[in-house]
Amino acid sequence: MATELADGVWRFELRGVSAYLVDDGAPALVDAGTPWEEAAIREGVAEAGVALADVERVLLTHYDLDHVGTLAALTPELDATVYTGAFDAALLRGERSPPWRNHKGALQRVAGLFTTLPELAVEAVADGERLGSFTAYHTPGHTPGHVAYVSEDLGVGLLGDLVSESDGALEPSEWVISYDTDAVLESIRDLADRAPPFEVACVGHGNPLSSGGSEALSALAERI
Template identity: 75%
Template sequence: MATEIADGVWRFELRAANAYLVVDDVPTLVDAGTPWDADAIRSEFEDAGVAVADVGRVLLTHYDLDHVGTLASLTPDLDAPVYAYGFDAQLLCGARSPPLRNHKGLIQRLGGLLTDRPDLDVVGVRDGETVGSFTAYHTPGHTPGHVAYVSEALGVALLGDLVSESDGDLDPSEWLISYDTGEVLDSIRGLAERAPPFEVACIGHGDPITSGGSEALAALARRI
């Protein structure tokens, strides 16, 4: 069942990762579950009282099977641009393939065999660019094109898999699921310095933080 974690912000708790629906200037889907979550995510939309066809954009934090998997299955009802960054946008378009020389790239290459490419417009987003009320922050490490989005107006940060949550604390993305853990740590510190304050931290894995989100990120930045 979809859970409203803040005004106009809904958590879709899927089988492997969270997706989110944010009512910004247009209804905005944030990430999209695995290829096996299509029925579940449609049900979550019904719980939130928003039709899939009403979605005006998709914000993709990164390319992974558990974050892009339902995009193809949601069409033709879903007809909205997908915003993604650099390398990850190219993976989604099929313009590049994950590198076999990196352990995470190998995982992505295998996951790609199970993921259909969506027939949607993919819009490349740049660091510092504004999409709706959200500002994009390039946060590489988990993937080369990982991006976080922060809305100062809404007090919401979309952190993807830059971090995970456990018992109310944030932790860096782990080695096994990251391209470069050194970059992960640098990205956490950089985002903590650059981003405006936010209350709600929407996280791919674990429970979202609904109060004091920027303080939790700053605490992690000091700890690592």
């Protein structure tokens, strides 16, 4: 089911995680849920009035089972380039494996048993790179290649798992699911400092904020 958060921004509420569709003239899928969400994502894209074949890019915040799981099942109808940070792009291309010596990397290794890598072009996005109206911001910590995307035109920040929502406020990614919590905190401060204002804050876990997104991010940066 697709819920329209703002003009050109839809949420797909999946089991335990959210994916999104954004349309600034070039429809983009934002993350893709677990491997068991194919029907829900297909239905959500259709409800948003977009044909899956017309999706031009995938703005992937990071590599995790619950964010890349359905990409393989959506092809070949989905024929779009996937953008994410360099480390996570290498994981998604199968060029490297998550490190066993990091607790989060070990979790990703186990989850990889249930992850089918998509036959899609995967490109590493540079910090500050423009993708349509979105600017990519490197926000490592939850994963080394985590990326947030902000569109001033749409007034939306795609924050992935850098933060989660709880009781209407944003909270940092927790230790158990992060590679480096110190890096998480630094990324939150950096994004709050560099990103333009946005109203809608789209998060992987918890409910998206439909207004006051950048203010909530700045409030979090001030108290961590």
